[in-house]
Every structure is written in structure tokens, then in C-alpha cells.
Amino acid sequence: MPPNPMLERLERTSEIPMQIALFTYSTKPRGSVIHTLELAEALQHLGHTVCVYALDKDGSGFGRSLTCAYQPVPASAAPAAIDQLIQQRIQEFVTFLDGHLANCQYEIFHAQDCLSANALAILRQQGKIPHFVRTVHHIEDYQSIYLQQCQQRSIEDADLCLCVSDYWQQQLAQQYHIHAPRVVNGVNRDRFAAPLPDPQPLRQQWGITGTPVFLTVGGIEPRKNTLQMLNAFAQVRQTLPHAQLVIAGGATLFDYQTYREQCLQRIKELELEQAIVLPGVIPDADLPSLYRCADSFVFPSVKEGWGLVVLEALASGLPxxxxxxxxxxxxxxxxxxxxxxxxxxxxxAQAMLQSVQPQVAQALVQNSHTVLETYSWKTSATMHINHYQGFTHARNALQNSMA
Known part of the structure; x- marks a missing residue:
């Protein structure tokens, strides 16, 4: 294979050690949280010093061991009203970091979500930190004026915005007139493609007994398109009467109770009570085994920043x-x-039926190998360091010119 000058230059740049703080709003396994953890580990592996800061409501952490440092940020019970909840969570970040960061020598302060970015914006305004970076995974359509303002502040006030897809790069340019360099996502193939113990005990624990088993990860939410997935699955059951649909996940700051009740009612109307499995939030250590319990991964989402779970499913050998x-x-x-x-x-429904046909499934899985080779956390970390150092050099040059 011929040398890649760009990759070689990025790797040389990434050899200069940096002190990096990454911030995320939760310890629960949501997409941006997993992105934060995997990026942190990859940066640490490249020789940089990384600490992950996360709001931790129950003190249980991420449920996995990390090679980088982790600093929990205490979070107490909050009001049910979403505006007040977000306001409290931002303040908890600010209160903790106000004293904590005085003893730290970070070169990069990088928020992975709107909530932590607002906290960093406040701290920068107070002169407690010199700057902050923000990754925009996707832009939400908030109904609340307060949340709209929080999202706008988290994007417009950032000294550098990054994003994870061409689509959201275009949206940031159109909606905010901001050029956000793109960084890739990845998948931890050591976790999801490695040989695993027989998942049968977990099958029994979760009540997964069907044939075939369709899986989706992300919980019941409007943007996950759960209602239409249920309607499709009802059609599938007419052909495959022993099939099951597993809808895993569900930890989120937002209350989708009304939509969840609509979905549960629809399950009853379609007489799918015995065919739908709702295991809730899966412990991080058990997630690779969950994929091995399935025959097909279904993700007809209407809005995603990227869809890390799709890469995880591919790495697990699922169509x-x-x-x-x-x-x-x-x-x-x-x-x-x-x-x-x-x-x-x-x-x-038609795609679900196709996906469990052996020849179709085998071809899809085999053809996906190039995707898994292209998107790695090492590549993502190398791209991040390149942007971090370019940003740092530009800031230093500006400060020197003004001196």
C-alpha cells in the first residue's frame, strides 16, 4: 500500500503530548458518552494525558475500567421540569469545576454536549478557563426557549466547533455560519468482534427466546422511530410468528413518557406483548453479548448524529x-x-425479512468489513489532536501578535 502523506503528517503531529479534559453530561451509555470514553482511551493510548469529567448521579461511574483518568461530578436529585433540570445540571458542573480546575494544567477543555458546553462557557466568561471546544453530534429541535438558547450558546460561544458527519457540518454552516471541521467516529473492535462466552445465560435473564431475534439499541424515543418499527414488526410476525424484537436502552435526560405510553399501547393493540423484549439500560459489560443474541439489527431512526450502535452491530457480525x-x-x-x-x-418490514435470509445476511456482513477498517478510534483521536494543536497554535500566534 502506498504511503499516505496526510495520515503520516497527522501521526507525527499527534506525537506531541497534550493535557486534555473531556466533558460529558452522564455516565449512562448514550452515543455522545460512548464517543467521549472511546476518544479519551484512544487519546491516552497515543501518549496524551486525558481526564473525563461526567455528571454522576448515583456514584456508579461508567461501569467499565478506564486507562485514562475519570473525575465524577456530583449530581443531586433534580426537578422533573426539563428547563429547571438542565439549569441545575449546568450549575452543578460550574460549582464543581470552579474550584477543581484551579489545580489543573489542561491545554484543551472539550465539551461533548450542550449541557457541559454551557458550563464551560460560564467558566470561560468568569476567566476560570481560557477557551473551550465543542463537538456537535446533532442539532436538536427544542420546543423550550430556554433549551434553544442553551443550544445556541453552546455552539456560538465555543472557540472551536467540531462535528462527526458531513450532514451536520452543512447544518452548522447553514444555521450558525460556523465552519466545524469533521472528525470521524469509530468502533472498538476488541470489544465487539472478539470471541465471547455463550450468551445463553443472558438470553434467559432478558427473556430472549425467539427465532429470529431483531435488536435495536437506543430505547423508546420519537427520533428512534419506535412506533413505525413496531408497526413493521407486526407485519414480520405474520411471516415469522416466533420472532422477537428487543428494544434495549432508555437512559436520557429528556422525558419521552407520553411517546413511550403510545408505544406500549400500540404493542397491546398489535398483540405483541409476548414478542417485545424491553430489557432497559444494558450494563456496559453485557452490551457485546446482547448483540450476539440477535440475528439482525434494526435502526430506522429519523435523526442521528452518527449512530455508533450501527458500527457496534456491524462489528458484532450483524446485518x-x-x-x-x-x-x-x-x-x-x-x-x-x-x-x-x-x-x-x-x-x-420487508428489510427485516430480507435481513434474516442467510445469503443476504452473509453478504451484508462480509461487505461491511471495509467500514470497520475505515472508522477507528485511533484515526479519530489522531484527527482530534491535529485540530487541537492547530487551534492552540493559532491562539498563541494571535496572542503574540497582540502583545
């Missing part, structure tokens, strides 16, 4: 079904995934 829209179309081809119209349960 995947995704929506025919960005960002999925940025990193997958029709040879690597089954694309569907997320608004049409007929196309979702």
Missing part, C-alpha cells in the same frame, strides 16, 4: 437496517446495509 438518509448514507452503501424509508413500515 443492519438503517434509514435512507444522512448520516447513514455517508458511511454505508446498499451492499453493506439495507436502507429503508423510515416513514413507511412496509419497507422496514
Amino acid at each position: 443492519v437496517i438503517v434509514s435512507q438518509q444522512a448520516p447513514f448514507t455517508e458511511f454505508l452503501t446498499p451492499e453493506q446495509a439495507l436502507f429503508v424509508d423510515p416513514s413507511n413500515p412496509d419497507t422496514i
Whole structure:
């Protein structure tokens, strides 16, 4: 293979050690949280010093051991009203970091979400930190004026914005007139592709007894398109009467109780009570085994920053079904995934039936190997360091010119 001058230059740049603080809003396994952890580990592996800061409501941490440092930020019980909850969480970050950061020598302060970015914006305004970086995984359509303002502040006040897909890079340019360099996501193949013990005990624990088993990870949410997935699965059961659908996950700051109740009611109407498995939040250590319990991964989401769980499913050897829209179309081809119209349960059902046909499944999994080779956390970490150091050099040059 011929040398890649760009990659070689990035790797040389990444050899200069940096002190980095990464901030995330939770210890629960949501997409941006997993991104933060995997990025932190990859940066640490490259020789940099990293500490992850996360709001920790129950003191249990991330449920996995880390090679980098981890600093829990205490979070107490909060009001149910979302505006007041977010306001309290931002203040908890500010209160803790106000004293803590005085003894730290970080070169980069990097928020992975709107909540922690607002806290860093306050601290920068108070002169407690010199700058902050913000990764925009996606832009939310908040109804609350307060949340709209928080999101706008977290993006516009950042000294550097990064994003994880071409689509959201375009949206940031259109909506905020900000150029956000793109960094890639990755997948931990050591976790998801490695040989695992027989998952049968976990199958029994979760009540997974069907044939075949369809899996989705992310919980019941409007943007996960759960209602249409249920409608599609009802059609699948007409052909495959012993099939099960596992809907795992559900930890989020936002209250989707009304939508969840609609989905539970729809399950009753479709008489799917015995066919739907709702195991809730899966312990991090058990997540690779959960994928091994499935035959197909279904993810007809209507909005995603990227969809890390799709890469995890591919690494676990599952055929995947995704929506025919960005960002999925940025990193997958029709040879690597089954694309569907997320608004049409007929196309979702048809893809589910196709995905468990042995020849189709085998071809999809085999063709996805190039995706797994392309998207790695090492590549992501190397890109981050390049942007960090470019940002630092530009700031230093500006300060020197003003001296």
C-alpha cells in the first residue's frame, strides 16, 4: 500500500503530548458518552494525558475500567421540569469545576454536549478557563426557549466547533455560519468482534427466546422511530410468528413518557406483548453479548448524529437496517446495509425479512468489513489532536501578535 502523506503528517503531529479534559453530561451509555470514553482511551493510548469529567448521579461511574483518568461530578436529585433540570445540571458542573480546575494544567477543555458546553462557557466568561471546544453530534429541535438558547450558546460561544458527519457540518454552516471541521467516529473492535462466552445465560435473564431475534439499541424515543418499527414488526410476525424484537436502552435526560405510553399501547393493540423484549439500560459489560443474541439489527431512526450502535452491530457480525438518509448514507452503501424509508413500515418490514435470509445476511456482513477498517478510534483521536494543536497554535500566534 502506498504511503499516505496526510495520515503520516497527522501521526507525527499527534506525537506531541497534550493535557486534555473531556466533558460529558452522564455516565449512562448514550452515543455522545460512548464517543467521549472511546476518544479519551484512544487519546491516552497515543501518549496524551486525558481526564473525563461526567455528571454522576448515583456514584456508579461508567461501569467499565478506564486507562485514562475519570473525575465524577456530583449530581443531586433534580426537578422533573426539563428547563429547571438542565439549569441545575449546568450549575452543578460550574460549582464543581470552579474550584477543581484551579489545580489543573489542561491545554484543551472539550465539551461533548450542550449541557457541559454551557458550563464551560460560564467558566470561560468568569476567566476560570481560557477557551473551550465543542463537538456537535446533532442539532436538536427544542420546543423550550430556554433549551434553544442553551443550544445556541453552546455552539456560538465555543472557540472551536467540531462535528462527526458531513450532514451536520452543512447544518452548522447553514444555521450558525460556523465552519466545524469533521472528525470521524469509530468502533472498538476488541470489544465487539472478539470471541465471547455463550450468551445463553443472558438470553434467559432478558427473556430472549425467539427465532429470529431483531435488536435495536437506543430505547423508546420519537427520533428512534419506535412506533413505525413496531408497526413493521407486526407485519414480520405474520411471516415469522416466533420472532422477537428487543428494544434495549432508555437512559436520557429528556422525558419521552407520553411517546413511550403510545408505544406500549400500540404493542397491546398489535398483540405483541409476548414478542417485545424491553430489557432497559444494558450494563456496559453485557452490551457485546446482547448483540450476539440477535440475528439482525434494526435502526430506522429519523435523526442521528452518527449512530455508533450501527458500527457496534456491524462489528458484532450483524446485518443492519438503517434509514435512507444522512448520516447513514455517508458511511454505508446498499451492499453493506439495507436502507429503508423510515416513514413507511412496509419497507422496514420487508428489510427485516430480507435481513434474516442467510445469503443476504452473509453478504451484508462480509461487505461491511471495509467500514470497520475505515472508522477507528485511533484515526479519530489522531484527527482530534491535529485540530487541537492547530487551534492552540493559532491562539498563541494571535496572542503574540497582540502583545
